[in-house]
Amino acid sequence: MNTTIIKSDIDIAIELLRNDEVVAIPTETVYGLAAKATSETAVKKVFEAKGRPLTNPLIVHTNSVEKIESFVQYIPEAAKVLLEKFSPGPITVLLPTNGILPSVINNGKKLLAFRIPSHPIALSVLEQLPFPLVAPSANRFTSISPTNAWHVFKDLEGRIPYILNGGSCDIGLESTVVGFENNAPVIYRQGAITTQQIKDVAGEVKINSNKGSQPSPGMTAHHYSPSTPLYVVDNIKNIASTYEAETTALLCFGQYNYKFPVAHQFMLSVERNLLEATRNFYKAMHYLDELNLKCIVAEKLPNIGLGIALNDRLKRAAHPFPSLAEPVIQ
Numbered sequence: 499m500n501t502t503i504i505k506s507d508i509d510i511a512i513e514l515l516r517n518d519e520v521v522a523i524p525t526e527t528v529y530g531l532a533a534k535a536t537s538e539t540a541v542k543k544v545f546e547a548k549g550r551p552l553t554n555p556l557i558v559h560t561n562s563v564e565k566i567e568s569f570v571q572y573i574p575e576a577a578k579v580l581l582e583k584f585s586p587g588p589i590t591v592l593l594p595t596n597g598i599l600p601s602v603i604n605n606g607k608k609l610l611a612f613r614i615p616s617h618p619i620a621l622s623v624l625e626q627l628p629f630p631l632v633a634p635s636a637n638r639f640t641s642i643s644p645t646n647a648w649h650v651f652k653d654l655e656g657r658i659p660y661i662l663n664g665g666s667c668d669i670g671l672e673s674t675v676v677g678f679e680n681n682a683p684v685i686y687r688q689g690a691i692t693t694q695q696i697k698d699v700a701g702e703v704k705i706n707s708n709k710g711s712q713p714s715p716g717m718t719a720h721h722y723s724p725s726t727p728l729y730v731v732d733n734i735k736n737i738a739s740t741y742e743a744e745t746t747a748l749l750c751f752g753q754y755n756y757k758f759p760v761a762h763q764f765m766l767s768v769e770r771n772l773l774e775a776t777r778n779f780y781k782a783m784h785y786l787d788e789l790n791l792k793c794i795v796a797e798k799l800p801n802i803g804l805g806i807a808l809n810d811r812l813k814r815a816a817h818p819f820p821s822l823a824e825p826v827i828q
């Protein structure tokens with residue numbers, strides 16, 4: 499593969515997808531690397547373009563619950579309630595596959611992940627196609643998720659033929675992945691729908707520790723990472739004696755640290771608004787990584803609402819794992 503084209507022509511995307519090609523498409527969460535879910539050849543191309551091991555399952559995207567029903571044995575009541583409330587939107591449900599879709603999607607597991615995106619372009623693509631699409635985030639395995647077409651291009655240029663440009667993603671963080679045990683939701687990946695939102699609808703919710711009998715295979719410890727080493731601190735104000743001013747990039751929430759050059763700092767939200775911070779999060783990571791400094795220091799976000807998912811991403815992005823506020827200068 500040589501050329502990767504970025505354009506907003508939806509017809510080109512549809513034609514390529516029909517022909518088993520891989521196309522990056524915008525969704526409301528992050529850009530997805532889409533391919534025909536009914537074609538093993540097309541699905542394998544996604545794993546290859548991403549450099550992702552086949553053991554990490556992909557999410558199947560459709561535009562309706564009826565279509566999901568045709569690929570599963572049944573939908574638990576709790577899943578129906580969540581789909582009703584949050585779909586189309588940033589929720590992914592794990593359901594028992596009926597075996598119609600190729601097992602390469604989920605590495606032959608019993609459960610298959612489904613999501614109905616709300617982005618009008620993604621929905622329009624899905625409406626025009628007679629098959630569902632697999633779509634992991636459109637980045638190389640373990641690197642930073644993309645929230646605009648340029649982010650995708652940086653990572654996948656030459657590896658995919660087409661990026662359907664739909665501007666910046668509104669939400670900017672992946673969907674929440676939810677499984678079900680005894681008809682109660684279990685969160686496998688924190689995401690854009692908060693635990694509290696799910697609790698409000700479902701009454702109770704468990705968090706999958708990823709250590710039990712049914713871990714989420716894609717939730718590897720080290721993930722979502724910039725190539726610049728990233729450290730997480732409690733308060734960005736107190737780091738001047740630990741990190742060198744000229745060679746450190748800062749991920750800020752509500753406050754800058756004026757002992758460091760402002761051009762090396764990205765403000766997630768000056769008003770400490772977690773929705774705004776979420777929208778800016780991956781953009782900030784891409785920006786700070788491109789500065790090519792010695793390290794990035796990120797301030798931990800308040801551990802409430804969307805802050806829980808953002809802190810989860812920070813922890814996985816941190817270097818070295820587990821996240822430590824390692825001093826760079828002494």
Ligand code: TXA
Pocket residue numbers: 525527528529530531554555556557588590592604607609610611613615633634635636671672673674675686687713714715716717
């Ligand atoms: O917002 C999103 O979910 C984006 C957009 C493009 O839709 N997609 C996305 O896909 O983030 P991906 O492949 O980067 O992450 C999907 C995660 C996997 O890492 C894994 O943790 C979980 O969903 N997952 C998928 N299928 C699963 C399964 N059968 N069992 C358990 N976990 C699964």
Ligand code: MG
Pocket residue numbers: 634635643
């Ligand atoms: Mg991903």
